[in-house]
Amino acid sequence: MKVVKFGGSSVANGEQIKKITNIIHADIERRVVVVSAPGKRYSEDVKVTDLLIQLGETIRDGGKYDEVYDWIMGRFQSIIDELELPQEVYQTISEKIDASIQHVIEEGERGLDALKACGEDGAALLVSAYLNQSGLDAAYVNPSEAGIVVRDQPGGALVLEESFERLYQLRERSEVLVIPGFFGFTPEEKLVTFSRGGSDITGSIVAAGVKADLYENFTDVDSVFSVNPMLVDNPQPMTSLTYREMRELSYAGFTVFHDEALIPAVKAKIPVCIKNTNNPSAPGTMIVSELEDRERDVVGIASDSGFLNIYVSKFLMNREIGFGRRLLQILEDEGVSFEHAPSGIDDMSVILREHQLPPEKESIVLKRIKDELEVDTVLIERGMALIMIVGEGMNHNIGMASRAATAFREAQVNIEMINQGSSEVSMMFGVKSSGLPAAVRSLYRTFFQEEKVKQS
Incomplete structure (x- = not known):
């Protein structure tokens, strides 16, 4: 059937x-x-x-x-x-x-x-x-x-x-x-x-x-x-x-x-x-579910625009138990869902779809983060795009991030955020929306047309 x-x-x-x-x-x-x-x-x-x-x-x-x-x-x-x-x-x-x-x-x-x-x-x-x-x-x-x-x-x-x-x-x-x-x-x-x-x-x-x-x-x-x-x-x-x-x-x-x-x-x-x-x-x-023989490590490059980044910084954030939970709780209280949350020792980013945070809701979220979490810095950066390179073979190959970074450099596009899932099936990059087309074309040349580029 x-x-x-x-x-x-x-x-x-x-x-x-x-x-x-x-x-x-x-x-x-x-x-x-x-x-x-x-x-x-x-x-x-x-x-x-x-x-x-x-x-x-x-x-x-x-x-x-x-x-x-x-x-x-x-x-x-x-x-x-x-x-x-x-x-x-x-x-x-x-x-x-x-x-x-x-x-x-x-x-x-x-x-x-x-x-x-x-x-x-x-x-x-x-x-x-x-x-x-x-x-x-x-x-x-x-x-x-x-x-x-x-x-x-x-x-x-x-x-x-x-x-x-x-x-x-x-x-x-x-x-x-x-x-x-x-x-x-x-x-x-x-x-x-x-x-x-x-x-x-x-x-x-x-x-x-x-x-x-x-x-x-x-x-x-x-x-x-x-x-x-x-x-x-x-x-x-x-x-x-x-x-x-x-x-x-x-x-x-x-x-x-x-x-x-x-x-x-x-x-x-x-x-x-x-x-x-x-x-x-x-x-x-x-x-x-599974494929034994793969032609290449990267099988696809996906991209989408319409994202924003809430950037939060606080000294010794890593020592503050429950900080991430309380930050995400504010978003939940305001009916906002998030996509990704990469973090460092003293800072954390939360990636959202832009439509999730209209201007009237943005001011409420910013105020709550400042007042309740007592952060040093909180910024909202709109006009972001996400680019993802995907392939089951990526976790078996050394230097994938380096090759991708070179492609971004050649496209003269700055990487605002990088995130790799624990499955290692994908690697995600955040860039300004204006740089998306050039970055995608450069990544495609790197991972799908390398031999042709070398010959030329």
Whole structure:
């Protein structure tokens, strides 16, 4: 049995849904399908999820929402027309969106999750209807019916262990099952969404639950590339990765795969293959638990901007029991999550996503750190980027940090922070966002094009 997940570009219009129907027809082992909400049809287009968020926020704030509502319904209607589906499908989608709008009106912020989920839900209804029309015996399966039970954390749901036993029962069904991604239900039957991009999470959860032989994640690229193609021309593709490598790369900016999505598949030891809906015959990139033979020590370079650094300095900090805990407690009290916390003898840095600390919250955090911890210095540095070099072979090779530092020097980019995890699968560098493109290109030359550089 294979679980197949299709991203937003794969269900963006009727033509794309015809492609995924052919993919499912081509392999009878593709028994469970998970879909995202319709994505962009062209570069200037708007994703249906973004339209639904705009709709919900407009309703919550008491504004007029007719125009954005019509845009959303127009997207679904155009797909129905392209696929020549019965109008009853549109009616079902319309009723679900209208019911979700009522949730927003009655429950405010709490109702937004139900409305955001309508993109995936509508896509699943469209795909299941077209699969049936194409001659397959297919069924739409709501996440509640499937057994996806989650913790009550709107916008950041976490799956509960009981889900996996319930999901296993789906193996008894004979149809091709189409499940909307991105959301589940609490034990009290409240709809709650995963974090943004959470359809990948649903696919991984379902694959683990049904004990699939393979989880195929279809997107719009032939494979995972060793570096962002927007920064480096014609980067090398990666034919295989380990779970740990992909997790590190996804966290640090590889948008092809949600950074939390691998966890259920990893635990269940289910191989994952990233493939291209527009070129399904391409082998894609396999993600597995272990790889014995590696072509190189570094397999990928990931990068992401939008970080800030809270720098705290206090003489004899290392002698003060509980200092780090109290610093992080201040962030917890203010509802701020952190990413990394490298430290020295007398200083400590806490790396955050910039959106976690808006200006009004920044002043509160700074004041509390000064007053409660009595520090010598506390500074906030915005406009930071993180660059991560990743590879299971790094811990077997001497001089990796030296080679990376040389690459930064050649790019004339200053390293603001360096951190290596205990797993030694990755090494992370903090730089000013303005230096990110040059640093990434220099690192790519160092770790992927050394021979060509020497020859030149």
